[in-house]
Amino acid sequence: xxxxxxxxxxxxxxxxxxxxxxxxxxxxxxxxxxxxxxxxxxxxxxxxxxxxxxxxxxxxxxxxxxxxxxxxxxxxxxxxxxxxxxx
Amino acid sequence: xxxxxxxxxxxxxxxxxxxxxxxxxxxxxxxxxxxxxxxxxxxxxxxxxxxxxxxxxxxxxxxxxxxxxxxxxxxxxxxxxxxxxxxxxxxxxxxxxxxxxxxxxxxxxxxxxxxxxxxxxxxxxxxxxxxxxxxxxxxxxxxxxxxxxxxxxxxxxxxxxxxxxxxxxxxxxxxxxxxxxxxxxxxxxxxxxxxxxxxxxxxxxxxxxxxxxxxxx
Numbered sequence: 001x002x003x004x005x006x007x008x009x010x011x012x013x014x015x016x017x018x019x020x021x022x023x024x025x026x027x028x029x030x031x032x033x034x035x036x037x038x039x040x041x042x043x044x045x046x047x048x049x050x051x052x053x054x055x056x057x058x059x060x061x062x063x064x065x066x067x068x069x070x071x072x073x074x075x076x077x078x079x080x081x082x083x084x085x086x087x
Numbered sequence: 088x089x090x091x092x093x094x095x096x097x098x099x100x101x102x103x104x105x106x107x108x109x110x111x112x113x114x115x116x117x118x119x120x121x122x123x124x125x126x127x128x129x130x131x132x133x134x135x136x137x138x139x140x141x142x143x144x145x146x147x148x149x150x151x152x153x154x155x156x157x158x159x160x161x162x163x164x165x166x167x168x169x170x171x172x173x174x175x176x177x178x179x180x181x182x183x184x185x186x187x188x189x190x191x192x193x194x195x196x197x198x199x200x201x202x203x204x205x206x207x208x209x210x211x212x213x214x215x216x217x218x219x220x221x222x223x224x225x226x227x228x229x230x231x232x233x234x235x236x237x238x239x240x241x242x243x244x245x246x247x248x249x250x251x252x253x254x255x256x257x258x259x260x261x262x263x264x265x266x267x268x269x270x271x272x273x274x275x276x277x278x279x280x281x282x283x284x285x286x287x288x289x290x291x292x293x294x295x296x297x298x299x300x301x302x303x304x
Binding site (some may be wrong): 037038041044045048053054058059060062063064065066067070071073074075076079081 | 107108109111112113114115116117118119121122123126128206207222
């Protein structure tokens with residue numbers, strides 16, 4: 001996905017590498033790289049904020065909305081954002 | 088009888104909504120997906136590929152660690168047999184919903200297979216997100232009726248003499264299959280062993296093989 005966004009011109013490859021390496025080296029990260037995906041998500045979130053694509057509040061609100069939607073979705077049904085009762 | 092179906096006396100209508108819950112990380116991925124899709128910056132298919140990676144590569148590492156430790160450390164293996172919830176928690180993998188874990192060990196005589204016949208209860212803490220087929224009605228019903236046939240469809244043909252036990256998960260009790268340690272892996276470190284353990288091997292639709300995760304020369 002990062003490649004995809006880079007191709008769209010959202011950020012340069014250098015900016016992505018920098019954002020990811022900051023996250024990977026952040027204190028408390030696993031030494032064996034098992035939380036690489038967490039780092040990746042944090043790096044992408046950070047870049048979207050930096051680039052003005054979305055602000056941190058919007059991303060957090062959407063994240064909470066998805067969680068409410070998941071809990072409101074009956075078993076066996078696809079979880080959709082529209083299922084958030086507060087939406 | 089070649090297949091035992093362990094049915095648990097529990098209320099399957101109760102408590103299952105707890106399974107439909109996103110961790111902060113899962114919800115954040117969905118949020119990023121929404122932002123980027125709304126802005127026209129990505130194709131949702133690109134995200135599916137990422138989520139697939141999370142499901143098949145990153146999530147099940149916890150379980151693989153448990154299996155590799157059980158193979159390498161007889162004390163841990165014994166603990167896992169007696170009290171899987173505590174043994175697994177000792178490695179830092181605890182269920183978010185307080186569910187209990189039971190480890191079922193494959194042996195030369197018995198192969199174990201896990202299903203949730205009524206929904207999709209799954210040991211999230213050790214295997215990450217459940218694969219789509221695990222939630223599919225076809226798997227959920229046929230794993231009980233014809234486990235040998237289901238395994239064959241996964242490319243796993245077991246000898247007729249090998250018994251298959253099917254374990255039906257519940258909201259309160261989740262199963263982790265401990266595959267048999269492959270031959271020729273003596274002397275391997277825990278990390279090396281963990282690479283041989285696939286998600287499917289810990290559900291029981293595959294076995295651990297000495298060469299998985301490595302390219303043949």
